[in-house]
Amino acid sequence: MSEKSAQKKKYIVETARKVFREKGYKQVTMKDIVDACGISRGGLYLYFQNTGEVFEEVLRLEQEEADDVFEQNIPKEATPADILALFLKEQKRELLSRECSLNKATYEYFFENQVSSKENLLKRQFEAAVHVIEKLIQEGTAEGEFYCEDPRGAARNIMYVLEGLKIASQTREIPEAAVDREILYVMQGLFLEE
Amino acid sequence: MSEKSAQKKKYIVETARKVFREKGYKQVTMKDIVDACGISRGGLYLYFQNTGEVFEEVLRLEQEEADDVFEQNIPKEATPADILALFLKEQKRELLSRECSLNKATYEYFFENQVSSKENLLKRQFEAAVHVIEKLIQEGTAEGEFYCEDPRGAARNIMYVLEGLKIASQTREIPEAAVDREILYVMQGLFLEE
Amino acid sequence: MSEKSAQKKKYIVETARKVFREKGYKQVTMKDIVDACGISRGGLYLYFQNTGEVFEEVLRLEQEEADDVFEQNIPKEATPADILALFLKEQKRELLSRECSLNKATYEYFFENQVSSKENLLKRQFEAAVHVIEKLIQEGTAEGEFYCEDPRGAARNIMYVLEGLKIASQTREIPEAAVDREILYVMQGLFLEE
Amino acid sequence: MSEKSAQKKKYIVETARKVFREKGYKQVTMKDIVDACGISRGGLYLYFQNTGEVFEEVLRLEQEEADDVFEQNIPKEATPADILALFLKEQKRELLSRECSLNKATYEYFFENQVSSKENLLKRQFEAAVHVIEKLIQEGTAEGEFYCEDPRGAARNIMYVLEGLKIASQTREIPEAAVDREILYVMQGLFLEE
DNA sequence: CATGAATGAGAGTTCATTCAT
């Protein structure tokens, strides 16, 4: 029953996601997942050999959903600056939602699993985001909304700042104002740079 | 003999440091430290109750040494830009030395130990660094070496980029060139801003 | 399979009982029970979290059996004096069987676990016995077999003497004759009191 | 320095006594005693090889003091009944002072150390007390204060009741009134028995 | 005599993983 199997697998992944959000990655045991899912120990092993495999699936799911959500929220008449602002706002929301984001778990997972360059999800996501932002800056510059001589450099700078904010928010208390300040700073760099 | 005790404690901390560098924080057990030190199980418990206590001591040691090293390396006739470059170079070295830096262990430790704002070492270090960089930028601007309208904002931006680079280098392979590129980007922002 | 589980739990309890009889309560470790049962360390923890939980179950089992045994042994045509004598004889047997009674373990358990008044098994057992003896004395007095002005006081006196004998037999060698003598003494108090 | 040695030994015993009162016997470790005494680990081992040896000394000390105290408190003109009442009152005080009596520790000690009949302190104390009470009852009977046909039996009965009360008070909550009731009951047996 | 650092055996506990049903 491949159909039923796939559904059960999906159910496990979705349930496990909640667990990873709450407890991070390393902390989570097979038992935690089993308990959360209300299935049998052996049942879980039928689909996944260890927490790592579960988490990889969670990551995949997470990414799919994230892509969907972002694209749906872009208004049609949005300018590049609007879209960038929207993106940064979304990132801010995400990085401040400490307890219910997968950030910590994700970092923990990649600490332990030094995934080789090509397949590294984190890297791919980062580069995809850089690419999108670069395009936005280019468009914005073309339209006169932004001024920027090195769109790629600026895009990368923005992404590293976001990454810095993300890890900061996971390892120490960081006020919302601090995040706003940093976002404002990088956005201003795109306007003022007169 | 408090003298001998202190020496042994220091020996444990220094040996444990190597272990934490290699394996991170969560991975390390009391047994790992015991084995690395070549002492008895009970012997370790004489000095530390758990890996957390050992690691806190390691962090303290690390910080002391870091402060010493940096200050010693500043040439007398260095300009603010020289010093900032030196600082960034040191940071680059540190963040690229994956296997033998404490970064991963430190992040793992603070994932688990949500230290309250005031005493959070990471936060204190971050803010201290921001302060130093801000001063350098102010001096550099006064001396005409830099041009910067928001020294504090620039300093923070630099530090968040560094933090982003740090976590990036721990969770995915990051080429030296990428680090250089980011450092160059932020430095240029201080010069060109014409 | 809850059926199988229940059987295994019972097996553990019955095996552990022997261990507690031999070694008392505090002395017994989880490993002792594991070894005696021939099961795995983890296997025991599946059913009980600590020796205390095992012992509580042992006590429960013990009590059930004790109740059964006593009731079955009362002949139909027995007079109150007969029944009381039977009860005392049973108590005597119990308190003299040092090595194979749970007395020591029970005392040790209640030394450590100051169970609140209401749920205290020892107290409940004591009071139940007092009640039974009181009834017997009342019946015996009504039938002219005994003479007693304070049946409840006499019942309590008997039970405290038994308790004293019990602890005495556990902490020092006590000859059978001494027990007989005490039992005789309290029985005579019920007859002679002319 | 035999003089100094003896003093230190005594100091240890007196300090350890407090520890045993609080924690019982089995619970107490050499470390507990060392800490309470403020001496070195090795220092304790110079005088005692294990907690058992310390406790034996504590018992000896306890007994000496008990004898002294009791004899000093007997008024000159006291009748046998007065003295017996005094003795029972003292026993009552002792057995109700749960937390600060050595009873629990003593029972625990004799659970573990099955001392052979002759040297068993508990037995000797019990028999000494029986003897004293017997004498009192005899005197009291001779003087017409008591009526008792079997002074030895009565004395033993009293002592076993006391023993029963003692263990009861250690293993379950026992109200003062219950003790009074039992004491009254045995005393009345000596008077009324008309 | 006295100290207290050091040892190592052993108790408690958890968890990934297997396997008969």
Next chain:
DNA sequence: GATGAATGAACTCTCATTCAT
């Protein structure tokens, strides 16, 4: 497929006991 009892390795932590100083 699915179950969950069972296993045993591994980890944490404590304590009696020793021994160099």
